Amino acid sequence: MKSICFYFQVHQPYRLKPYRFFDIGKDHHYYDDYQNEFIARRVADKCYLPMNQLLLEAIQEFGSMFKVSFSISGTALDQFEQYTPEVIDSFRRLAESGSVEFLSETYTHSLSALKSKDEFTKQVYKHQKKIMDLFGVKPTTFRNTELIYSDEIGAMVADMGFNTMLTEGAKHILGWKSPNYAYTNAINPKLKLLLKNFQLSDDIAFRFSQQSWESWPLTTEKFVGWLNEIDDKEEVVNLFMDYETFGEHQWPETGIFEFMRALPERVMSNTNFSFNTPSEVSNHLQPVAPIHVPNPISWADEERDLTAWLGNELQDEAFDKLYELEPKVKKCEDKQLIKDWEYLQTSDHFYYMCTKWFSDGDVHKYFNPYGTPYDAFINYMNVLSDFIIRVEECSKYQPKPKEVIASDDTSTPNVKEKTKTNYRFNDLTKIPKQKLKTLLSGFDADVLLLALQNADNNLKDRVLSNIPHKVLVEFEQLTEEIKSFDDNKIKNAKRRLLNKLKKI
Numbered sequence: 163m164k165s166i167c168f169y170f171q172v173h174q175p176y177r178l179k180p181y182r183f184f185d186i187g188k189d190h191h192y193y194d195d196y197q198n199e200f201i202a203r204r205v206a207d208k209c210y211l212p213m214n215q216l217l218l219e220a221i222q223e224f225g226s227m228f229k230v231s232f233s234i235s236g237t238a239l240d241q242f243e244q245y246t247p248e249v250i251d252s253f254r255r256l257a258e259s260g261s262v263e264f265l266s267e268t269y270t271h272s273l274s275a276l277k278s279k280d281e282f283t284k285q286v287y288k289h290q291k292k293i294m295d296l297f298g299v300k301p302t303t304f305r306n307t308e309l310i311y312s313d314e315i316g317a318m319v320a321d322m323g324f325n326t327m328l329t330e331g332a333k334h335i336l337g338w339k340s341p342n343y344a345y346t347n348a349i350n351p352k353l354k355l356l357l358k359n360f361q362l363s364d365d366i367a368f369r370f371s372q373q374s375w376e377s378w379p380l381t382t383e384k385f386v387g388w389l390n391e392i393d394d395k396e397e398v399v400n401l402f403m404d405y406e407t408f409g410e411h412q413w414p415e416t417g418i419f420e421f422m423r424a425l426p427e428r429v430m431s432n433t434n435f436s437f438n439t440p441s442e443v444s445n446h447l448q449p450v451a452p453i454h455v456p457n458p459i460s461w462a463d464e465e466r467d468l469t470a471w472l473g474n475e476l477q478d479e480a481f482d483k484l485y486e487l488e489p490k491v492k493k494c495e496d497k498q499l500i501k502d503w504e505y506l507q508t509s510d511h512f513y514y515m516c517t518k519w520f521s522d523g524d525v526h527k528y529f530n531p532y533g534t535p536y537d538a539f540i541n542y543m544n545v546l547s548d549f550i551i552r553v554e555e556c557s558k559y560q561p562k563p564k565e566v567i568a569s570d571d572t573s574t575p576n577v578k579e580k581t582k583t584n585y586r587f588n589d590l591t592k593i594p595k596q597k598l599k600t601l602l603s604g605f606d607a608d609v610l611l612l613a614l615q616n617a618d619n620n621l622k623d624r625v626l627s628n629i630p631h632k633v634l635v636e637f638e639q640l641t642e643e644i645k646s647f648d649d650n651k652i653k654n655a656k657r658r659l660l661n662k663l664k665k666i
Contacts, residue, residue: 163434163435163436163445164392164396164397164398164399164434164435164436165397165398165399165402165435165436165437165442165446165447165490166389166398166399166401166429166435166436166437166438166439167231167356167398167399167400167437167438167439167440167443168229168230168401169230169231169232169233169265169305169328169400169401169402169403169440170230170231170232170233170239170291170403170404170405170458171232171233171305171402171403171404171405172210172232172234172235172405172406173234173237173238173404174198174201174202174205174235174237174238175243175271175505175508175509175510175511176193176198176237176240176505176508176637177193177194177198177201177510177531178192178193178194178511178541178542178545179191179192179194179195179197179540180194180636181541181544181545181548182544183544185544185548186544186547186548186551187548187551188251189548190498190502192502192505192545192548192549193505195275198241198245199244199245199532202241202242202244202245202246203245203246205406205410206242206245206246206248206249208218208244208409208410208414209405209406209408209409209410210249210252210371210405211248211249211252212408212414212419213405213408213409213419213422214249214252214253214255214256215252216419216422216423217256217262217556217623218255218256218259219250220423220426221256222259222263223257223264223426224426224430224534225261225428225616226260226261227426227430227436227437227534228261228374228426228437229262229263229437229438229439229442230245230261230262230263230437230439231262231264231265231303231440232253232256232262232263232264232265232405233264233265233266233267233305234253234264234291234293234624235267235268235269235270235271235289236268236270236271236285236288236289237269237270237271237505237508237525238271239292239296240567250296253296253297254297257297257298257299261439262439262562263301263303263439263440263441263442264293264297264299264301265301265303265304265305265328265440265521266286266289266290266301266302266303266304266305266324267286267289267304267305267306268285268286268289269285269286269288269289269292269309269504270281270285270505270507270508271307271508271509271510272285272307272502272504272508272509273307273472273481273507273509273512274507274606275306275307275310275315275318275480276310276315276458276468276472277485277629278485278488278664279318280488280492281485281488281507282318283318283322285504286304286319287322288324288367291316296614302324302325302326302441303324303325303326303327303328303439303440303441303444304319304322304324304326304327304328305327305328306319306327306329307509307636308460308461308462308470308471308509309328309329309330309402309459309460309461309469310329310458310459310460310468311327311329311330311355311455311458311459311460312455312456312457312458312459313347313348313455313456314349315455316347316348316349316350316353316355316455317347317349317350317353319353320347320349320350320352320353322351322371323554324353325352325353325354325444326353326354326355326356326440326441327347327353327354327355327356328355328356328357328358328400328402328440329355329356329357329358329425329455329459329461330357330360330459330461330466331357331358331359331360331400332360332459332466333451333466334466335454335455335459335466336357338455340393340396341357341358341359341360341400342359342393342396342397342398342399342400343357343396343397343398343447343449343450344356344397344398344443344444344447344448344449344450345357345449345450345451345452345453346449346451346452346453347452347453348452348453348454348455350362351452353474354444354447354449355449355453356400356440356443356444357400357428357453358400358401358402358461359399359400359401360461362385362388362399362401363400363401363402363403364403365377365380365388366380366385366386366403366407366418366421367403367404367407367411367412368411369423369493370407370412370416370418371412371413371416371418379417380421381421381426382421382424382425383427384430385421386425386428386429386432386433386583389429389433389435390432390433391540394599397447398438398447401441402461408422409552440549459472469516469518470513470516470518471509471512471513471516472512474515474516474517474535476517476535476536476538476539477512477516479516479539479543480511480512480539480542480543480546481512483543483546484507484546485507486505487549487550487553490553490554490556490557491503493556494553494556494557496552496556499549499552499553499556500559502549502552503581504551506545506546506549511542512640514531514532514535514538514542515535515538515539515542517535538547546625554582
């Protein structure tokens with residue numbers, strides 16, 4: 163039996179307020195709180211709450227025969243918690259049904275995979291932990307921001323332990339091949355790829371209410387007929403779309419909710435398709451070939467490239483200027499500054515600067531809160547200018563690197579003002595307790611667990627005895643959950659820990 167794999171992207175950015183040149187250095191709050199709350203409330207009422215209820219009722223009616231998947235950005239989750247907590251509750255009910263898979267992504271829906279492996283990894287692990295905390299499940303499938311993918315990005319995702327990733331079935335990549343199979347990453351074949359069937363996905367997401375479309379109106383009978391026309395040898399149809407398709411982009415008056423309410427039964431009674439989550443599809447199917455993607459692709463616009471976010475001078479200048487700050491930001495411990503750093507990476511800020519006004523212009527104008535891309539650029543750069551001042555101020559007060567000289571009494575080591583020491587992993591036993599506690603308090607429990615897999619008992623005891631209680635509880639939970647790791651994950655964890663050591 164062939165599979166239908168529904169995947170919905172749920173994302174809301176923290177939109178910036180109008181920020182003038184004269185605000186720089188005076189106003190450190192960058193967000194349009196009124197607009198963010200208004201939009202969160204509106205989309206919750208028009209889309210998230212009614213659509214979640216519709217899906218829950220379908221799951222209750224059809225049981226395990228109907229399944230869907232979600233990727234919810236960290237910025238969306240933060241706003242749900244802040245403005246519409248009932249949306250979190252409705253997603254929890256879906257999670258408890260056992261018929262919904264939650265995917266992992268970058269926390270702030272960022273483009274970090276294109277610029278910084280460290281920041282990318284950090285955001286992915288942060289998002290994974292957020293999903294675990296809210297919904298009690300650990301994502302094993304990955305979806306990058308806007309389905310952005312390349313061979314190199316896929317290899318990074320595989321190194322983080324994911325076995326499945328979603329991306330676009332771009333025509334210029336597939337050529338004669340069909341998106342209706344499972345493929346693999348060209349660098350690391352352990353990572354399976356599920357490709358969006360953009361034709362059938364966009365029939366729902368973009369053309370559903372388009373009266374000039376030759377196939378309008380779209381009915382379940384017509385859609386199921388197209389499914390039945392697919393070659394019997396093809397194995398999966400991946401329907402990937404924005405969740406805001408339902409009720410926001412396609413208004414209730416178009417009949418979009420009725421279409422989705424009727425679709426499961428129509429599929430089950432008139433086709434040989436079943437509904438499966440990405441993990442299930444990945445487990446059931448054997449990949450037919452690797453897909454070679456040397457340059458990044460996305461699911462945006464006709465070109466399926468990155469020009470919606472990067473490519474013109476405005477976008478490139480803002481993007482490069484932001485990530486130039488990364489080394490200094492990493493030395494700061496100001497929580498609000500770190501949060502602003504993450505929120506400023508959200509891809510929407512660069513999307514608003516897009517100057518494409520040809521085939522995809524209407525889409526970019528519709529979703530852009532600014533009058534022009536230049537307004538978006540100026541506003542963002544004003545905010546970034548203030549942020550740079552704060553980063554520079556923070557970096558002034560960071561302590562100079564010190565060298566720890568081992569002595570017999572590790573609780574009172576000799577300290578000299580010298581250049582940074584190249585620590586070995588086992589040198590954790592030589593660090594004073596207070597410094598070790600400070601170091602470990604900011605470290606992810608899952609990375610500590612990985613790094614300690616091959617450590618001797620003395621080193622384990624030294625580390626575990628200095629982990630703050632909150633991290634220790636999480637560490638113990640992970641110890642029960644995680645049983646085995648490959649060598650690459652252990653090496654990566656040790657390397658991250660060593661990088662931390664070099665900064666103290």
